[in-house]
Amino acid sequence: MRAPEFTRSAKIFVAGHRGLVGSALVRRLRATGHHDLVLATSSEVDLRDRGATARFLLDRRPEVIVLAAARVGGIAANAAAPADFLSDNLRIQLSVLDAARALGVPRVLFLGSSCIYPREARQPIKESALLTGPLEPTNAAYAIAKIAGITHVRSVREQDGLPWITAMPTNLYGPGDNFHPTGSHVLPGLMRRFHEAAQSGAHSVTVWGTGTPRREFLHADDLADACLTLLAGYDGPDPVNVGTGRDITIADLARLVAETAGYTGRIEFDPSKPDGTPRKVLDISTLTGLGWEPRIRLREGVAATYAWYLESLDLPRQRGEVRGHEVVR
Numbered sequence: 001m002r003a004p005e006f007t008r009s010a011k012i013f014v015a016g017h018r019g020l021v022g023s024a025l026v027r028r029l030r031a032t033g034h035h036d037l038v039l040a041t042s043s044e045v046d047l048r049d050r051g052a053t054a055r056f057l058l059d060r061r062p063e064v065i066v067l068a069a070a071r072v073g074g075i076a077a078n079a080a081a082p083a084d085f086l087s088d089n090l091r092i093q094l095s096v097l098d099a100a101r102a103l104g105v106p107r108v109l110f111l112g113s114s115c116i117y118p119r120e121a122r123q124p125i126k127e128s129a130l131l132t133g134p135l136e137p138t139n140a141a142y143a144i145a146k147i148a149g150i151t152h153v154r155s156v157r158e159q160d161g162l163p164w165i166t167a168m169p170t171n172l173y174g175p176g177d178n179f180h181p182t183g184s185h186v187l188p189g190l191m192r193r194f195h196e197a198a199q200s201g202a203h204s205v206t207v208w209g210t211g212t213p214r215r216e217f218l219h220a221d222d223l224a225d226a227c228l229t230l231l232a233g234y235d236g237p238d239p240v241n242v243g244t245g246r247d248i249t250i251a252d253l254a255r256l257v258a259e260t261a262g263y264t265g266r267i268e269f270d271p272s273k274p275d276g277t278p279r280k281v282l283d284i285s286t287l288t289g290l291g292w293e294p295r296i297r298l299r300e301g302v303a304a305t306y307a308w309y310l311e312s313l314d315l316p317r318q319r320g321e322v323r324g325h326e327v328v329r
């Protein structure tokens with residue numbers, strides 16, 4: 001089957017629409033005139049539940065699914081709960097992809113993560129590096145679930161001929177991120193820590209690890225734009241990397257976030273905390289070859305995210321709400 005034209009009238013299910021990625025997708029889809037969106041909160045449909053997911057998709061019958069629902073977290077959350085990261089992600093993927101397959105949904109975009117690539121992959125990492133070496137241990141369980149998702153999509157392409165595709169975003173940030181002090185990714189985690197230190201007049205802030213690892217950061221709005229580019233113009237079995245192609249050390253990121261939050265005290269490093277993978281920057285030539293490029297520079301994106309964070313502090317918090325990248329509970 002050829003990939004159907006990605007029209008404004010297509011009925012699109014954004015799985016995980018309250019998370020960092022899903023909410024950016026919904027913003028971008030609406031801004032570009034896609035009005036027929038299928039959305040469901042995790043309390044309406046628990047995507048880990050096969051039966052509930054199958055009934056929901058049978059009832060709504062989307063023509064396009066973007067699978068942005070997942071259990072995600074930073075290095076400490078991954079290391080603390082690998083069984084949850086493996087199990088929840090496998091279950092979400094199996095529920096959604098099996099139900100979509102049974103209904104013959106013509107177009108699925110599955111979102112993975114750059115941590116699927118081997119820890120020692122040559123940088124910048126090409127899509128062809130997948131499964132060429134051992135994974136970074138701090139997030140191997142999560143990565144293996146995501147690799148299962150890529151293989152699932154590829155297998156459906158092979159067996160049923162459906163034009164399903166996968167994208168591998170690098171480390172993401174933006175409005176709607178999870179700012180939990182220990183469970184979050186580095187950028188929102190540091191934003192909160194430096195903000196609180198600036199407010200309290202603290203003289204020192206501790207950053208985990210040595211500060212030497214390098215990471216690439218992509219704003220969620222740029223990822224959303226990339227997803228639309230792929231839905232409109234990509235149909236192949238290989239995952240497509242989504243990043244900026246530029247990376248920064250954690251120490252430099254910490255200085256940038258400190259400056260943004262108005263913190264002027266000392267920055268200390270705690271090498272007893274894990275560094276994780278030493279470097280992770282993606283080769284984005286497949287995607288730039290399709291005409292996409294990142295638009296939001298890190299400094300501007302961090303400033304805008306910090307402004308969002310300040311606003312969110314004034315919003316009433318819902319009890320039990322997960323302000324994560326993607327919401328599963």
Ligand code: GFB
Nearest residue numbers: 074075078115139184185186189207208209213274275276
């Ligand atoms: O963002 P992060 O948790 O993700 O950590 P990974 C990146 C780097 O920042 C690590 C350091 O070297 C951390 O030690 N870091 C410094 C901090 N201070 C902090 C802090 O306060 N919080 C956090 N979280 N890190 C994740 C994977 O790995 O990447 C996920 O665990 C996912 O599975 C995600 O794939 C994209 O890049 O190390």
